[in-house]
Amino acid sequence: TYRRYLDLQKAEAQARESQIEAALEKVRGKAMAMHNSADLTDAAGQVFTELNNLGFKPIRCGFVLLSKNSRRAKLYPAASFDYKNIVSFTGEFEFTGHPVYEKQYKSWQKKENYFPVLEGQVLKSYYKILAKGLSVPYKNFLTKNKKQFGTFLPFTEGFLFTWSDEPYSETDIKILDRFKAILDLTIRRYLDLQKAEAQAREAKVEAALERARTQSMLMQHSNELNLTSEVFHEQLQLLGIDSEFSFVWLPDEKKNEHLFWTAWSENKNGSVSVQSRSVIYPLDKTERYTAECFRAWESNEPLHEYFVPPDEVNDYFAVWAEVLSAAKHLKAEYFKKGIYYTEAFIKYGCFGVELRRPLTDEEKKILLRFAIEFERAYTRFLDLQKAEAQAREAQIEAALEKVRSRSLAMHKADELGEVITVVVDKLKELDFSVSDGVALITYSEGSKDLLEWMTNPGFSSALKFNVPYFEHPVLTNLWKAKNEGIEFIMERYTAEENKSFLNHIFEHSDFKHTPQPIKDYCLAADTYATSIAFQTNTSIFINDYSGNSLSEHEIDILKRFSNVFEQAYVRFLDLQKAETQAREAQIEAALERVRSRTLAMHKSDELAETAAEVFRQLISLGISPNRLYIGIDKDKENEMELWVTDEDGNKVNTEFSGKMNNNITFKKMYDGWKSKKKSLIIDMQGKELEEYFRYLTEDLKVP
Numbered sequence: 209t210y211r212r213y214l215d216l217q218k219a220e221a222q223a224r225e226s227q228i229e230a231a232l233e234k235v236r237g238k239a240m241a242m243h244n245s246a247d248l249t250d251a252a253g254q255v256f257t258e259l260n261n262l263g264f265k266p267i268r269c270g271f272v273l274l275s276k277n278s279r280r281a282k283l284y285p286a287a288s289f290d291y292k293n294i295v296s297f298t299g300e301f302e303f304t305g306h307p308v309y310e311k312q313y314k315s316w317q318k319k320e321n322y323f324p325v326l327e328g329q330v331l332k333s334y335y336k337i338l339a340k341g342l343s344v345p346y347k348n349f350l351t352k353n354k355k356q357f358g359t360f361l362p363f364t365e366g367f368l369f370t371w372s373d374e375p376y377s378e379t380d381i382k383i384l385d386r387f388k389a390i391l392d393l394t395i396r397r398y399l400d401l402q403k404a405e406a407q408a409r410e411a412k413v414e415a416a417l418e419r420a421r422t423q424s425m426l427m428q429h430s431n432e433l434n435l436t437s438e439v440f441h442e443q444l445q446l447l448g449i450d451s452e453f454s455f456v457w458l459p460d461e462k463k464n465e466h467l468f469w470t471a472w473s474e475n476k477n478g479s480v481s482v483q484s485r486s487v488i489y490p491l492d493k494t495e496r497y498t499a500e501c502f503r504a505w506e507s508n509e510p511l512h513e514y515f516v517p518p519d520e521v522n523d524y525f526a527v528w529a530e531v532l533s534a535a536k537h538l539k540a541e542y543f544k545k546g547i548y549y550t551e552a553f554i555k556y557g558c559f560g561v562e563l564r565r566p567l568t569d570e571e572k573k574i575l576l577r578f579a580i581e582f583e584r585a586y587t588r589f590l591d592l593q594k595a596e597a598q599a600r601e602a603q604i605e606a607a608l609e610k611v612r613s614r615s616l617a618m619h620k621a622d623e624l625g626e627v628i629t630v631v632v633d634k635l636k637e638l639d640f641s642v643s644d645g646v647a648l649i650t651y652s653e654g655s656k657d658l659l660e661w662m663t664n665p666g667f668s669s670a671l672k673f674n675v676p677y678f679e680h681p682v683l684t685n686l687w688k689a690k691n692e693g694i695e696f697i698m699e700r701y702t703a704e705e706n707k708s709f710l711n712h713i714f715e716h717s718d719f720k721h722t723p724q725p726i727k728d729y730c731l732a733a734d735t736y737a738t739s740i741a742f743q744t745n746t747s748i749f750i751n752d753y754s755g756n757s758l759s760e761h762e763i764d765i766l767k768r769f770s771n772v773f774e775q776a777y778v779r780f781l782d783l784q785k786a787e788t789q790a791r792e793a794q795i796e797a798a799l800e801r802v803r804s805r806t807l808a809m810h811k812s813d814e815l816a817e818t819a820a821e822v823f824r825q826l827i828s829l830g831i832s833p834n835r836l837y838i839g840i841d842k843d844k845e846n847e848m849e850l851w852v853t854d855e856d857g858n859k860v861n862t863e864f865s866g867k868m869n870n871n872i873t874f875k876k877m878y879d880g881w882k883s884k885k886k887s888l889i890i891d892m893q894g895k896e897l898e899e900y901f902r903y904l905t906e907d908l909k910v911p
Contacts, residue, residue: 228383231258232390239394243401248284251394253296255387256286259370264380267356269370270296271391274316279303281366283342301341308334312360316367322360323375331356361385363392365399413574416443417581424585433589434469438482440582441471444561449571451561452547453538456582457501458557464491466498466557470528472535487531497527505553511572512558513550521546552579556586604765607634608772615776619783624648624661625670631748631769632663640762644730645751647673648773649740656687660749666726673718682709682738690742696763698739706736706753729753741766743774745781798825815840815851816859823853839877846878852910864908871903872896 252270270285315322453472504512525540551560656677733753868878
């Protein structure tokens with residue numbers, strides 16, 4: 209009988225062991241399948257179930273994960289508040305503020321088992337602190353008229369715990385130790401797996417950041433920032449951040465404007481591409497979402513998340529309407545459940561994403577890292593922009609210097625054609641559209657007529673055009689702006705206004721000589737625009753028949769060109785004036801020599817010497833006569849006394865006389881004198897020239 213008793217006892221022990229092993233296997237299987245924190249709560253629920261199946265009847269059980277560097281722990285408990293359904297939940301709190309928590313943490317540090325017993329106020333205070341860190345309210349914990357027995361069994365990463373109405377036996381503790389051993393092994397495996405996954409995720413994040421970083425470093429021109437923003441958006445999506453669109457917000461309070469860059473994905477015929485657009489808006493700090501951005505940015509918050517509820521979606525997307533106009537799927541009607549936007553702030557503004565859900569904590573950290581990279585990218589963009597501006601300024605200054613040099617080299621007004629050719633060449637180098645003609649205009653005091661030197665691809669060289677003033681909007685607008693001291697105007701005219709202006713100048717000005725193909729091209733235009741940079745004495749004038757308009761930057765450059773030419777032209781006028789004065793002084797000196805010689809005459813035959821003196825003075829003034837004659841009327845009909853020089857300017861002492869009507873050329877001279885003309889130019893050719901020389905040599909006997 210005793211032997212049978214021992215056999216039964218052994219069979220019961222074996223059955224119990226099988227039951228325990230089956231329970232442990234279920235916990236082991238659940239724990240081995242853990243991949244995330246949700247799996248940890250499931251594992252805690254499995255422990256609670258199996259302990260109940262084994263007859264432990266815990267009030268609550270689970271495990272806690274701890275760290276040597278912090279008393280903040282993660283809790284994964286399971287319980288049944290209605291004695292029917294098992295509830296697994298999570299929590300975080302500090303193991304401080306209560307004697308039991310202090311002892312729990314110390315026992316874990318020492319790797320000692322801990323068995324507290326709680327009742328009364330100690331029990332209530334324990335659960336009040338615990339409830340603050342859990343996702344279950346305090347009222348769910350049964351604390352009235354209860355004494356609870358705790359079991360805390362430490363393992364490497366934390367401890368297994370149970371709370372029960374009765375203390376457990378040594379045998380029960382040994383069974384719990386076996387559960388603890390499984391948790392110790394599987395949780396360490398889980399944490400290693402989690403660490404490996406975190407490392408893999410980090411490698412993936414770092415690879416995405418590196419791609420974004422590489423694109424930033426590849427930027428050679430500031431206009432490539434759009435491509436950079438597209439790469440940032442693409443990499444965030446590859447990391448599983450399913451952003452509807454990403455954006456960059458860059459406020460400029462000095463200019464009272466803010467710039468938005470947006471990037472979004474589009475799926476066309478199964479092919480996904482990233483699109484982007486940027487728009488500058490007036491800065492309105494009273495607009496709700498702008499005000500919220502400024503508040504968050506100025507508070508130095510690293511990240512700001514906001515939910516746009518369904519009833520505000522229409523207003524929200526109205527703010528984005530222009531910058532998202534090309535994205536047909538980004539409309540308010542597609543976001544009836546609202547939308548979340550999260551902004552990571554940088555020193556220039558923010559980098560953000562828009563999603564249908566809130567970001568996870570991990571995704572927020574990724575967004576912050578991308579924001580740091582975008583800040584670096586934008587800093588590089590600003591550096592490139594500055595370098596481009598400096599290079600552009602050097603290019604502009606070099607072009608201006610060419611215009612300045614050529615303008616300063618002018619000695620005659622006719623050289624303005626060469627100057628405008630240089631101006632056009634340099635404007636082309638600066639990417640101006642000048643295919644419809646560029647002109648230099650000079651103004652004359654007291655006149656509204658214009659003198660234009662113009663180049664046009666249809667002209668073989670620069671041409672000079674005199675345009676008499678007439679009433680027309682093109683000219684009245686020009687003169688109105690000039691008289692009002694306006695530096696620059698850009699006016700656009702209708703096809704009818706263009707034709708009426710052209711028809712007039714093609715008929716009544718030097719523009720009548722314009723080649724017919726150019727006339728036809730200009731007359732056929734649907735629009736005509738003038739861009740004029742004014743100075744006191746000059747202007748630079750650009751025609752346009754294609755509907756193009758100068759940018760603000762180009763307007764500034766054109767003003768600088770006009771200013772450079774004006775300075776050179778004023779110098780040219782001063783030089784011209786000085787040369788005129790010097791010439792006048794030279795002429796006056798020559799006249800004075802002739803006057804002195806004339807006053808020194810005492811008899812008529814000295815006129816030969818006077819003629820020679822006049823010849824010499826004309827030579828000194830740059831006039832090169834072949835001969836010089838002085839004629840004296842003899843008071844006889846058509847007869848004159850002549851004193852001449854030879855072809856070298858030497859005097860001929862012989863007096864010559866003859867009838868002026870006997871030769872057609874001399875008759876023209878005589879008639880001009882009789883009619884009191886101050887000067888006369890006679891162009892002798894052919895027979896008239898032959899007869900003239902015959903009359904000199906044969907009739908007058910001039911050697």
